[in-house]
Amino acid sequence: MQATIKQVAQRAGVSIATVSYVLNGTGVVTDETRQRVLDAVAELNYQPQYAARSMRGRSHTLGVTLPSSPGRLAEPALAEVMSGLADAAALRGYFLLLATVDADQDETELCLSLARSRRVDGLVLLDMLVDDPRAQALAAAGIPHVCAGPPPAGIDSPSVVIDVHAAAIDAVQHLLSLGHRRIGLIQPPSDLAVSEPIVEGYRQALTTAGLPFDPTLVVESGRTEEDGYQAMTELLAAASPPTAVLAGSDELAFGAMHALNDARLIVGRDVSLVGFDDLPLAAHVNPPLTTVRQPRRAQGRQLAALLDDVILKRNVSVRTVTLSARLIVRRSSGPALHAAGKAN
Amino acid sequence: MQATIKQVAQRAGVSIATVSYVLNGTGVVTDETRQRVLDAVAELNYQPQYAARSMRGRSHTLGVTLPSSPGRLAEPALAEVMSGLADAAALRGYFLLLATVDADQDETELCLSLARSRRVDGLVLLDMLVDDPRAQALAAAGIPHVCAGPPPAGIDSPSVVIDVHAAAIDAVQHLLSLGHRRIGLIQPPSDLAVSEPIVEGYRQALTTAGLPFDPTLVVESGRTEEDGYQAMTELLAAASPPTAVLAGSDELAFGAMHALNDARLIVGRDVSLVGFDDLPLAAHVNPPLTTVRQPRRAQGRQLAALLDDVILKRNVSVRTVTLSARLIVRRSSGPALHAAGKAN
DNA sequence: TACTCCTGCTTAATCGTTTCACCGCTTAAT
């Protein structure tokens, strides 16, 4: 039922080679023959079979691997990146292949296997880790890929990074300008590549303001809201707790907010809180969360564009795109209560 | 550089056919031979080439087409379905191919071409329309597919539907039990397959309660928050406006809530509001939205499972899976103010 | 005239796999 190149050739009265040449624009064909072929293609509603075609060439597919944790794709931050990725990939004629890594399989192996089996022309690496093994392996194997975040040291994989370092500085300076002097940090897991730049920005902003870096004000946490709750609880239990806290993600900030509520502290008055992401929810929690808006969708778009360049060996010079994040001030951050805090 | 089946065969001292049989589990092979083959595979780090493989057999890929509207993937409801889909697909050894339809291309054509070019073994149809052309075309072409919603009349495509009809009845009965008698409906676009069952459930619940069906209380709307705002404004402008409103989606409900606020009406007291979806935001708006929780992630999982069955021609009898939705009562719905409403 | 070069096409090799047909032999069923 499915038309093949052979049937087209027969109908047009030419060989299959000629049909292929017409369809690919390679080879020389008279206008008249070309037209006969095109007519036959149209009449038979012919569709080149992708599999057969990509045995020789590219597969026109970008790969994205997902950790096996169920529901990961539903997370807003990831969904935003994917969305941008899908849009830009489509624009350039690529499909997107989502591969969830099995529990028994290694993510690095999966990436390699997707590329080696020609299922994908290149890979997008999300959730970059410090010394990410995927980037190392792909770079070593010469497989086109891009990183959503800073590549491991020593590997110059193309990447699209959001400048969280500068954003962290902005966020801390915002809190400083409100009069806060004891500023806490709820740090994302330190194996995430995004973690260190945030800490570094935090530290640098404090130093610039002439404030000491107090390690007891920094708590390494996880990814979930519960982790944020825990971390905030820990910060509050300190001898002299912070009057403002920067959380490494909105998710963590929500948890922290919860912990503050439970401690009968009013967010934005007793303790200021700044998140990281600007999830849709951020504007709707109570009080609305001051947070760093990360341009995730744009990041996704750039990732696709950059990967396309890498695959086509175009623009070889542009290896890294940096996007800046913007602080969105809402009501979870407010002026420090200096005297008032003690009076109460 | 890339190991082929031939090299594996040579190394294991068998024919390539045997290697293929070992790898696919088809055919009979002694344990000893199998082991030799597996050893060779491991040593050469052999990866079957997808393209060559799917020329004959399946491509082990499920296709999902997305409308070209940018950012569609970021919508929570869709992301939830995709998430379930990805999880269940991975469980069964499938990848997921996301294809965004170009502006110049027809979605139905894209579906057909993906299947005909053997890029996918089957397709998942989201956002079902009334008389959905995709389902009709795929059914006619005998291409494996499943519908996320009711298939067109006369087409018995396998489908996973959420019982919104029953859910709408529940929602209306909830409002009735609170004493509301004039209940409005903000209807999703009528070309969406999900629209009619909601209206039907709404109508049925009213009839059962002995109330008349008043067409002026039903407003057909769009998909966005603005559409919901519009629709609510329209309802409020009626001669005798409703005291309670059921919105066809949370998105619409958020817009409606906005309109009520702007009209200085207190949601949950002056006018009760019920949504449809239970997005993450629903619990966090003010007041928290009473809404019908749709099991989107489970729907995604079931879609993948069902499509796998269809592809493998397993369980041919089970063609439709129905999931039920549950009403989550929050504070946007409250008792009707009978006398109070007039006294005010 | 004889040679090369182009033009427009065909023939055939190739890609890496799956799978059908078949091998000689043993064992079970009719």
Added chain:
DNA sequence: ATTAAGCGGTGAAACGATTAAGCAGGAGTA
């Protein structure tokens, strides 16, 4: 006693495309 089915393999034919090589015939050139 005959047939049939299973065993553990092999060999070779697909699968549907791309593309290098070849091949007529006419044109250009020495």
